[in-house]
Amino acid sequence: MKLGKVQQLKLVEKGKYLWATDGEKEVPIHGEMRGKDGEMRDVFLYRENNGQIAGMLEAPFIQVGEVAKLKVVAKSKIGYFVGINAPKDILLPFSEATERIAEGEKYLFTMYVDKSERLAVSMEIKDALKSNSPYKKGDRVTGTVYHVGKSGILVAVDDTYDGRIPKQEMKGIYHAGDTVEVRVANVLDDGKLTLSLRDFAHVQMLQDSDVLLGLMDEMGGKLPVGDKSDPEEIKRLTGLTKKAFKRAVGKLYKEGKAVPGPTETRRK
Incomplete structure (x- = not known):
């Protein structure tokens, strides 16, 4: 009998009580689900407070190693x-x-x-996550954050596969347990996934340009950052990398909606 695992055992009725056996050992069955004498059933084994091993017929949310x-x-x-x-x-x-x-x-x-x-x-x-996901570069996936550190955000894609959002791709504030929708930026040789919170460049550019327009409107039509500004200052003010910022400003300039400058960007 394996603790923390679902296994096929034979049910045995003893008066009012139900037990399960593997032919050598017997354990009492607890829980609300019941069975009949002689049935072969899936049984999950756990240890009670008194140290006795018991079984249940309900399916657990998790097993050992999962x-x-x-x-x-x-x-x-x-x-x-x-x-x-x-x-x-x-x-x-x-x-x-x-x-x-x-x-x-x-x-x-x-x-x-x-x-x-x-x-x-x-x-x-x-170490319990898998690295054989069916996903490829460009796929949109959903996962759960399980660690936020200096090197990035660790994400379990489908709560199963190992993935990471690098530090330079971090956008916003996240905590363990948060659900995120991300894009697969790369599949590494070991099968682990590099993820991005940003969309494909042409889609993200549309979103970023809207963000900049909104910020300029909030600041009286002028952002105090431009082509020559420090990348960290651009990131702090807009949430964008310098590359993404210049790409979005370029789009707005072509549309006649903004005028770029070395240290500022104005609404037109």
Whole structure:
């Protein structure tokens, strides 16, 4: 019998109670779903507070080695508890809570068997993610943020595949648990995905030019950045890279909507 896994076991009725057996060991069945004596059923095994292994016929939200988005249901002195659709919630030790989390919110976790032979979950999911996604460069995908660091944003595409938004592509403020819609910018040799929050250049340029027009209107028709301005200042003021800024300004200039300059851009 494997703890934290769904496995085929035979049901055995003992008076009012239902048990499951693999032919050698027996475990009690808890939960609301019931079965009949002699049936072969999928059974998920977990350990109760008293240390006894028990089973349930309901499908869990996660199994050992998998990654799933789960809700944090409570906080205790030793960590948080996460719901997995079992009679007993599973512990997230403080040492495995790598991001700031809050009760009632959902985050990505992987489940494992700890040193005391009990089920636990961790936010260290990178090694549990796959790198054989079906996606190619240019595809639009959806994923969940699982870490925000100095090098970029780590994203689990489809909550399954390993992806990263590089630092230079970061736009806006994101936290672990956020859902993002991104574009596959590149598929690396090891199968991992490089992602972008920005759209294809011709589509993004339309969006960026609208952003600049809105900013100029808010600032009385003039932006205090131009062709020769520092890239960091352009980024701080507009949220755009210098390359994207110049591309959007060029579009507005061709349309007769703006006049570029070395250190400022004016509404026309």
